[in-house]
Amino acid sequence: MTATGRTTEAQPAAIESAGFVTLLARPDGDALAAAGVLARALAARETPYQVSLGERSERATRVATDDDAVTVALGPLADKGDSTDDGTDVGDDPDVRILDPEAGSLTGQAVALVDELDADTEGADDRDGTATAGPDPALALAGTIAAGHAEADAEAVATVVEIAREAGRLDRQPGVAIPTTDPVDGLAHSTLVRAAWSGDEAAVAEAIGDTEGRQLASIVAIDAVGHEQATERAATTIDRFVRPDGTPDGPLATAGGLADVLTATAHTSPAAAIALAIGHGGTDAALDAWRTHGEAVHAAIDTADAERHDGVYVLRLDEETPDLARTDAIESVAGLVAATSTPEPLVCVVGDDRLGLATTDESVVPHAEAIAGAHGLPWDAGHRTATVHLDDDTEATSETDERATDTDVDAIVETARGRP
Structure with missing residues (x-):
């Protein structure tokens, strides 16, 4: 039994013969990319589908009942x-298939599921009468990057990426993993990297000048690893940002840039997020949301009060922090700190009415489940980022709008420290 209630193997939902498929994704870049991979596969088979982004409590009420x-x-x-709304126990429903973030990136599992569908419908044709083309490689790679991996964590994705590189659909190139062709815009708003100039276009322009390619990548790597808040993690995770895979046929410049935009829009702009993931446009709206998201995330880290505990790195967000970072984008704050600035394996970011959690190398699910269970709080988790919602007893009631009380957060930190 996993945190989701059932393993994938225990749920033989007959997707290949379904008359309609509902895809319920949590709001993060990995889950969104996974939904996009499955949606495109269903469209190629002319299977009607619907993609929905929502919190865990919302997703449980949207299970299809036809x-x-x-x-x-x-x-x-x-x-x-x-x-579900009709009284069916979700865990016992044979027409529900749950992909478990504790098992690895959701995108990797979605690509493997598409492989299963291809095997079950061998010779299936799309609307033009040609064989189905398989998962979009840029989307598949973007999802695994959004899940916290520099390269594919699943064999199915690794195969798709290797074939795409050989065919030129992914173009490994010098430079940095941004979604636009403007490095100043891309670096200022990226949440895949953190340096002294993050969040500030003028500072980026001064730092990089007119450099490009390998020289640009070198400057960025030096600034990221040498940043005053950087830990050894920054030297490891910079690999996901330099020498990116360009996407000649994609909506954005690189797969890493697509990962960043998917993460941003999943948290802040669901309509644009879904449109981008399923290949229905929305690029301009997605980039606007990505810029707003990046600015908020970097501003939050710039002003946060940090505390190091044995096993847990805690950030308490400043009252001047943008509302977005204290609420919907709090997992992005935790995820970026986990990738660049934490000396501990678990990051806990304290926001208005929730905690953002992120891990450096392992699944965050056991941590989120343990913390929420010990304190009776609702939670939701992806592969390496999670949210624990604080209840009314832990929300501040003072007129100064203080964050969650020190006592409550300290108790939660102690719970996190108590995990093996």
Whole structure:
């Protein structure tokens, strides 16, 4: 039994023969990319589908109930005993398939699921009468990067990426993994890298001048690893940002840039996020959301109060922090700190009414589940980032709008430290 209630193997939902498929994704870049991979595969088979982004409590109420419908949940759906609107126990529903973030990137699992569908429908044709083309390689790679990996963490994705590189659909190139062709714009708003100039276009322009290619990548790597807040993690994770895969046929410049935009829009602009993931445009709206998201995340880290505990690195967000970073984008704050600035394996970011969690190398699910369980709080988790929602007893009531009380957060930190 996993945190999702059932393993993928225990849920033989008949997706290949479904009359309709509901894709329920948690709001993060990995889950969004996974939904996009599955949506495109369903479209190629002319299977009607719907993609929905939402918090865990919302996803549980959106399970399809029609006789010929199947639901695929990309992330935890419900605890054992939770029911859909018609009273069916979600964990016992044979027409619900739950991909578990504790098992690896959701995108990797989605690509493997598409491989299963291809095997079950060998010779299937798309609307033009040609064989189905398989998962989009840029989207598949973007999802695994969004999940916190520099390269594919699943064999199915690694195969797709290798074939795409050989065919020129992914073009490994010198430079940095940004979504635009403007390095100043890309570096200022990226949440895949952190340096002294992050969040400030003027500072980026001064730092990089007119450099490009390998020289640009070298400057960025030096600034990121040499940043005053950087830890050894920054030297490891910079690999996901330099020498990126360009996407000649994609909506954005690089796969890493696509990962960053998917993460940003999943948290802040669901309509643009879904449109981008399923290949229905929305690029301009997605980039606007990405810029706003990047500015908020870097501003939050710039002003946060940091505390180091044994096993847990805590950031308490300043009252001047943008609202977005204290709420919907709090997992992005935690994720960026985990990738660049933490000396501990678990990051805990204290926001207005929630905590953002992120891990450096392992699944965050056991941490989120343990913290939430010990304190009776609702939670939701992806592969390496999670949110624990604080209840009314832990929210501040003073007129100065203080964050969660020190006592409550200290208790949660102690719970996190108590994990092996």
